[in-house]
Amino acid sequence: MNIDDKNNSLSVELDNVRLRNPTMLASGILGISQSIFERLYRENIGAVVTKSISVSPMKGYPNPTVIPLGGGSYLNAVGLSNPGVDAFSRELSHNKNIPIFISLVGSSEKEFSRMVKTFDSLNILGYEINLSCPHVSKMGMEVGDDPEAVNKIVKTVRMNTSKPISVKVGVGSVDVIELARVAIDAGANIITAINTLRAMSIDIETMMPILSNRIGGLSGNAIKPIGIRCVYEISKKLEVPVIGCGGVSSWRDVIEYMIAGATAVQIGSVLGSRGPRIFNQITKALLNYVENKNLKNISEIIGIAHKY
Amino acid sequence: MHTSIDTRRIVRIEEIVSETPTVKTLVFKDDLSYAARPGQFLMVWIPRIEEIPMSAMINFKEGYAAVTIRKSGVGSTALFERKEGDVIGLRGPYGNEFALGKNYKKILIIGGGTGLVPLLRLASFAIKKRLNITMVLGARSKKEVFFEKMARKLLEPVRSSVKICTDDGSYGLKGTTVDIMSTLLRNNTFDCVYTCGPELMMKGVVDLANKNSIPVQASLERYMKCGIGICGSCCLDSLLVCQDGTVFNGKQLSKMLDFGISYRDKDGQRICYS
Numbered sequence: 001m002n003i004d005d006k007n008n009s010l011s012v013e014l015d016n017v018r019l020r021n022p023t024m025l026a027s028g029i030l031g032i033s034q035s036i037f038e039r040l041y042r043e044n045i046g047a048v049v050t051k052s053i054s055v056s057p058m059k060g061y062p063n064p065t066v067i068p069l070g071g072g073s074y075l076n077a078v079g080l081s082n083p084g085v086d087a088f089s090r091e092l093s094h095n096k097n098i099p100i101f102i103s104l105v106g107s108s109e110k111e112f113s114r115m116v117k118t119f120d121s122l123n124i125l126g127y128e129i130n131l132s133c134p135h136v137s138k139m140g141m142e143v144g145d146d147p148e149a150v151n152k153i154v155k156t157v158r159m160n161t162s163k164p165i166s167v168k169v170g171v172g173s174v175d176v177i178e179l180a181r182v183a184i185d186a187g188a189n190i191i192t193a194i195n196t197l198r199a200m201s202i203d204i205e206t207m208m209p210i211l212s213n214r215i216g217g218l219s220g221n222a223i224k225p226i227g228i229r230c231v232y233e234i235s236k237k238l239e240v241p242v243i244g245c246g247g248v249s250s251w252r253d254v255i256e257y258m259i260a261g262a263t264a265v266q267i268g269s270v271l272g273s274r275g276p277r278i279f280n281q282i283t284k285a286l287l288n289y290v291e292n293k294n295l296k297n298i299s300e301i302i303g304i305a306h307k308y
Numbered sequence: 309m310h311t312s313i314d315t316r317r318i319v320r321i322e323e324i325v326s327e328t329p330t331v332k333t334l335v336f337k338d339d340l341s342y343a344a345r346p347g348q349f350l351m352v353w354i355p356r357i358e359e360i361p362m363s364a365m366i367n368f369k370e371g372y373a374a375v376t377i378r379k380s381g382v383g384s385t386a387l388f389e390r391k392e393g394d395v396i397g398l399r400g401p402y403g404n405e406f407a408l409g410k411n412y413k414k415i416l417i418i419g420g421g422t423g424l425v426p427l428l429r430l431a432s433f434a435i436k437k438r439l440n441i442t443m444v445l446g447a448r449s450k451k452e453v454f455f456e457k458m459a460r461k462l463l464e465p466v467r468s469s470v471k472i473c474t475d476d477g478s479y480g481l482k483g484t485t486v487d488i489m490s491t492l493l494r495n496n497t498f499d500c501v502y503t504c505g506p507e508l509m510m511k512g513v514v515d516l517a518n519k520n521s522i523p524v525q526a527s528l529e530r531y532m533k534c535g536i537g538i539c540g541s542c543c544l545d546s547l548l549v550c551q552d553g554t555v556f557n558g559k560q561l562s563k564m565l566d567f568g569i570s571y572r573d574k575d576g577q578r579i580c581y582s
Contacts, residue, residue, distance in 0.1 A: 029538055029539075029540070030537075030538070030539070030540035030543075030548075031540060032540050032541075032543075032572065032576035033540060033543045033546070033572075033576075035543070035545045035546040036540060036543055036546050038546060039546035051540075051576070057575040057576075057577060058575055059573075059574040059575045060533070060574060060575070062357075062358055062382070062383075063358050063359035063360065063383070063533060064351075064353060064358075064359040065359075065533045065534070065539070066533055066534035066535075066536070066538055066539060067316075068314035068399070068536060070312060070314060070315065074538070076534075076538075078533060078539065081533075081574060081575050081576060082575060082576055083575050083576040083577040084575070084577075087576075087577045087578075091578075203316065203318065203355070203397065205318035205395070206318060206355045206395060206397075208355050208356055210316070210353070210397075212356070212358075268538075269538065271537050271538055272534065272536040272537050272538045273536070275537055275551055275552075
């Protein structure tokens with residue numbers, strides 16, 4: 001399982017934190033258990049992002065909540081199920097060396113400030129603010145589509161922590177670059193792009209929507225070109241580190257996102273077919289790529305596409 | 309045409325067998341479920357109500373399979389109330405399977421309640437290998453005993469024995485499945501013990517097998533949202549029941565801090581078995 005990267009040729013710098021490689025777990029996938037985080041770390045992951053945590057525990061929607069659509073694409077409306085800030089803070093309380101970003105979701109400044117105050121003494125790298133979950137009312141994208149609310153929430157988180165803050169943006173009604181700019185101006189250090197896209201699937205036999213919430217978010221292969229476009233545009237216009245996310249299922253996708261401008265790349269849906277070992281496989285392949293391309297460090301490819 | 313296990317199949321319930329007042333078996337035709345390996349599960353969609361993981365039950369007709377449901381939560385109650393002719397959706401089968409070692413000759417199968425479902429499928433595979441099978445069916449009392457006839461019919465072609473036990477002694481032997489296992493181990497050697505049922509029962513079986521250095525495998529159950537390694541709801545320590553299980557061996561189980569102790573509820577909080 002060990003990756004021999006003596007020259008740290010895969011290490012990347014995200015704001016002021018260094019990751020041993022650019023692979024990250026996308027929020028919403030497997031993100032509730034410290035033991036699972038440790039397993040992913042043994043699989044050579046660069047960093048994990050937890051499931052989005054809210055002040056109070058949330059049960060989420062009834063099943064079906066996740067639908068494999070075939071072709072490596074998925075539809076979900078899990079409904080932000082999570083154990084809440086207090087239980088989750090106990091879950092992570094013994095974390096020593098796992099690089100963790102906690103994803104936060106909420107409706108008001110008060111909720112975000114309560115969460116950051118609780119989490120900030122834990123051994124974590126930083127935060128990712130979820131402003132883009134497309135299927136829960138008064139949270140996620142409904143906040144992200146309101147630039148004034150985004151400004152206030154990011155400022156509140158900034159006031160309560162000195163750790164890096166990433167804001168996860170999605171394709172909603174507000175232009176993704178505008179939203180990213182508001183977040184950066186309010187004190188965010190990193191932008192994560194993108195989240196799932198609002199989508200739906202209907203069973204033609206019963207003529208019924210399959211998700212209990214009817215509408216959910218599309219992830220996986222189908223959305224990768226949209227993610228690449230957003231990362232390219234955001235990283236070109238704003239001089240901040242961007243974390244790419246959306247439809248990454250192989251090392252080639254990681255490289256493509258980095259060429260588009262991503263400093264690190266999140267991986268999620270593909271775990272449904274490949275399991276946690278995908279991180280080890282991708283990391284090994286990235287090392288090969290770096291050697292074949294004669295790069296000192298993988299960071300050399302970040303944003304190369306901006307030239308064209 | 310080859311159908312992917314992820315493709316949702318809509319199937320009609322062709323037959324309903326009442327096993328006890330709170331347990332029913334729903335029979336349907338589905339090639340992928342028919343071919344399920346022992347220990348694998350289906351994600352069963354009750355349209356507009358729920359989707360729940362269910363072990364794939366055998367049926368004697370070619371191309372057919374079933375699910376056996378105990379009425380308890382929203383999803384299982386809705387499934388329990390389906391009528392013949394109603395439709396349900398299926399995806400899967402997912403997960404790993406009970407392994408039958410190449411040199412195994414004599415095995416012990418211990419189950420309780422709906423935990424017998426994957427074990428009957430296991431027995432159907434073990435019969436093809438002409439193994440000597442001892443099967444213990446446990447229940448709290450006489451009215452909770454089911455699948456006895458099916459187990460006897462299934463095991464008829466091979467050297468086998470079916471033992472029924474009830475906690476209160478109202479039917480069969482008096483005692484728990486672990487008590488019966490303990491007695492059996494005194495006069496028999498088994499190549500492997502297979503178990504599925506209430507987790508505390510499985511914990512007892514696994515501990516006793518480990519203590520006697522007998523290989524043991526258990527099929528575990530957890531709440532699941534996705535069934536395919538995405539949601540993380542079914543984690544025990546660092547393993548996922550859906551993707552790494554449902555079957556785990558004695559070595560894995562003896563290291564698991566969650567086994568027989570705790571599970572995750574719908575919001576992901578760790579809850580202890582009382």
